[in-house]
Amino acid sequence: MSLNLSDVKGVGKKEDTLKEAGIDSVEKLANANVEDLISLKGIGKATAEKIVENAKNLLNETTKDDSTATIQEEAIEKKEEEKAQEELKKLEEKKRKLQNKKVEEGDFVLIEITGRTQKGTIFRVSSEEDAKKAGIYDENKAKQGMYTPEFVIVGKPGFLNEGLTETIKEMNFFEKKSVRIPPTKAYGKRDPQKIERIGIAKFRRLNEGKNPEIGQEFVKKSQGQMQRGTVTNVMQGRVIVDYNHPLAGQSVDYNLEITDKIEDFNEKIEYFMINKGIPSENVSDFQVSYIPKSKTLELTIPKMFLFQNLTYLKFGLAMDLQTHMVDEIDDVKFIEVFEKIPLPTIPSESVMQKVEDFNKEEEKEEEN
Secondary structure, three states: OOOOHHHOOOOHHHHHHHHHOOOOOHHHHHOOOHHHHHOOOOOOHHHHHHHHHHHHHHHHHHHHHHHHHHHHHHHHHHHHHHHHHHHHHHHHHHHHHHOOOEOOOOOEEEEEEEEEEOOOOEEEOOOHHHHHHHOOOOHHHHHOOOOOOEEEEOOOOOOOOHHHHHHHOOOEOOOEEEEEEOHHHOOOOOOHHHEEEEEHHHHHHHOOOOOOOOOOEEEEEEOOEEEEEEEEEEEOOEEEEEOOOOOOOOOEEEEEEEEEEOOOHHHHHHHHHHHOOOOHHHHHHOEEEEEOOOOEEEEEOOHHHOOOOOHHHHHHHHHHHHHHOOOOOOEEEEEOOOOOOOOOOOOOOOHHHHHHHHHHHHHHHHHO
C-alpha cells in the first residue's frame, strides 16, 4: 500500500515545509528527530512529537494490514492448490480405470481430432497449440471455444461423419489411431446439382449490394433453409456458387485419441450447450435446475442473451437432451426473466406548480 505524508494525522499544511526539508515520505517522518523538526518554521515541540508518533503508528497499522492480507492470500492460494491437486488426483484415478478399456455404445466421450486433406493440409484441430503449429490459428475461433476436443456420443449420428462414427466404436480409451475416410463416408461425393449460376445483378441483391469475390462464403435462403456455398468463379456475367462441402469428393485423413469419458450429469448438460453454439465462457451464466421427480430440466437464460433470437438453439438443445438423455430428462424448460425497470421518481411538486405558487405570493405582497 502506498502512503503519502498527507495520510499522517496532524501534518496538514506542514507537508510542504517537511518536503522542503527533505522529509518527503511517511518512513522518513517516522524516523525523524523531534529536535530537527522543531527547527522548521511553524512546527512546535508538541506538534513534532505528535506527527512523528502518528507516522510510526500509521506504518505499524499498514504493516499489520499487509501481513494479514498476505496471510489471507497465502491461505487462498493453498486452498486453490489443494483443490487443483485433488482434481488432478481424481483425473489420474479416472484415467487408470479407463486405460485400455474399450468404449461402449452410448458413452459420452471427448476426442482429440486432427484432420488433413490428402494433400496434407490441416483443416481441423482440437487445441490452440495445434492450430498455431499448423498455421491455422484464428483468435475469433479461439474465443468461441472451437479449439477443444470433440464431444461425441459413441455410435450416435449427428456428431461426426459416418466414417469416424464407425471407427470410434472400435477404439479403446487413450488409444491413438490414424485412419483414412473415403468420400462416401466423409463429406460425400461432389454433386453437380449443387453448383448454381447466378446473374451478377441478382447476386448483388442477395449479397447486400456487394460485388462477388472468388472464394467468399455465400449464404442463400431456400424454402426456409440456409444454404452455404462458396463463390468459385465469375464468368460471362454470371457468378458460380458451389454448395458442395469444400472437402466433398476427397478422402480425408484423421489422427484420433479418445481422451475422456463424461459421466457427471451437469457436465453432460454443459457439453450439449457448447455443442449447440453457446460459448464455453458463457455456459456458467446459465442457471441450471433439475427436478428428478418430474424429470424436468430448467435453464434460466442470462440477461446477455435475453434479446437474442435463440429459437433454433433452444429447440435443438431440448431435442438433443430429450433424445440422448432420455432416462433422465423428459421436459426442458427455458426461463426468461425480465426484471422490472424502476421508473423515475415523480417530484411532489412540478415546476409549473412552483411558478404558480410564486406568482400568488407576489400578488399578495403587491396587495399588502
